[in-house]
Amino acid sequence: MQALIDAVLPSMETAMAKVGIQGDFWKKMLSRSKEASQGDLALPCFPFAKQLGISPDEAAQQIVNALELDIGQAAAVGPYVNIRASMAWLVAQLSKEPESKGSILIEHTSANPNGPFHVGRARNAVLGDTFVRMHRASGYDVTAEYYVDDMGKQVGILCWALENLEENQVHNLLAEGEIPIEESPHSAKEDHARVLWYQAANLLKAQDPTVDSGVTELVQKSEEADADILARFEASYQPVLDGMLVTLARMGITFDSFTKESRFIVDGSVEILMDQLETSELHGVAENGAHFLELESKGVKGKSTQFYYRRGDGSSLYATRDLAYHQHKWTRSGSLLNILGEDHKLQSKQVGIALDELNIRTPEVVFYAFTKLADGKMSTRRGNVVFMDDLLDEAQARALETVKEIRADLPAEKLLGISEAVGVSATRFNIARISPEKGITFRWSDALSLEADSAPFIMYSHARACSIQRKAGDVDISEGLNTAELSGSAADLVRRMAYMNDVLQTAIDSRAPHNFCAWLSALAVDYNRFYRDNYVIEEGVVNIQNLIISELARDHLRRGCEAVGIIPIEEM
């Protein structure tokens, strides 16, 4: 809508001056009309009534009378000035390519490599990848980044377990702990295989104190950048991480770069930052020799306002390495975006203040609320999880049932391909379409829903447009749209498409991918209405104008799908 506002503003200023309205406070009131049937932009005229000493209705009428627009029409409806963009202006927007924008590094997922990817982690990955895709579609140069926690306690436990526990021991422990070992097609994947060791070690920890001491020793050495330990850690987690990445790739999620936490200890950058922090006015030292920043003056509240960045023994903490990590990220990109769970809010704030003290810019952060199971929180440790691999299998199976019914004519192989695309797309879209700050309760029926307002509906619209294109064959559509004859659902469709870049940019700027998802759903609805009202091919004859619109819609649907991670298959 910003493009239209920019286009209207000069004429509006002239009109307002003519009517005698002082100041430019009204500029922010000019916004998207809440009544789509009334126009694209609306300006409520209540405040002008007071200033001019006339009724709001009259003010609206006077403004309309004074307004000369070349990009659309204005009308006074009660106390509102409604502005409707002309078809010519809207069509002109369609051909505009998004301009090239700056670089951005988006860090997301970054899950501990201690077990299979589960649906609790999926929100981070889906949100993050949706941001990656939307930024790319909008012209940004994007780096998708995964931060590998290769030295923490989780990895330590995994490593200890793999080095110290026999297979039968693991199975006995899990049986005692009532964690079921479910046979699935994915059992052989290393992430599924090795998580059993991780779970078993966590169970053993409760009865055998030597587990903790063994793990602690490993973790301590890793924090001293002990090369042998780090190599053993990597040997433990890398196959798990690889398995997780296979799952993510199945969802269409890939990364451009991986950065390991340990590198910041190895290269000494953490040490340098810790020294620098000692010069901060917030710096303090606890009795045990640990160093901290006192953050009370920075608006951090609660029982403890201290941010510890160095232990008594001189070693760094996770958050300290995070500081070095951000310093490193800034050398690689012009802007930074992190996708984090809401449990990281405080830590993120603390890191932000510390970065400030170090004169390092703070990143943008998007927080999302957790996905919980109906019967509580998900936990890999306790085995209370729904693994993504299983969810995607189930999604495909359910999609297959539907596709099989509708397309009995297709060969089995094709049905499998379509149902896999539908399953993955539906799963992603069901996460991406919800506002990040809202909590999600995982329910199979929601996760696998193929109803309207879902990915399959959009995919089907796209496939329909593809089918029409195939039927129409190679027809010359270079003549362009005849804007004078556009009306009804065809005009609505064009209008919807014209605002694509606008909606995309707004969704990016306001960190609200769900708004772009909503636009995409609406585009699919608009296309279906157009399809009902306007025949592209009637009795074998191709209507060129309608074909042009259908082709534009096909292109917008495809680009929209790609921007949110829906797979735009051409047949279904």
Place this chain on the structure above:
RNA sequence: GGGCGAUUAGUGUAGCUUGGAUAUCACCUUGGAUUUCUAAUCCGAGAACACGGGUUCGAAUCCUGUAUCGCCCA
């Protein structure tokens, strides 16, 4: 104990940044069209802003109190 966020029809959600028209889109219930260029369609009806107070000509939106839920802090 303190901090942050959430609460919208039977269900799931949008709108809140920047107050303004009849509160969005679906599921659901229900009435209808159409049987195709791929019906996973289209048109209509029903039903909601947690509760109390305040600011305002005007509050889902801003302020404040309460309740409930989630997350975090030793």
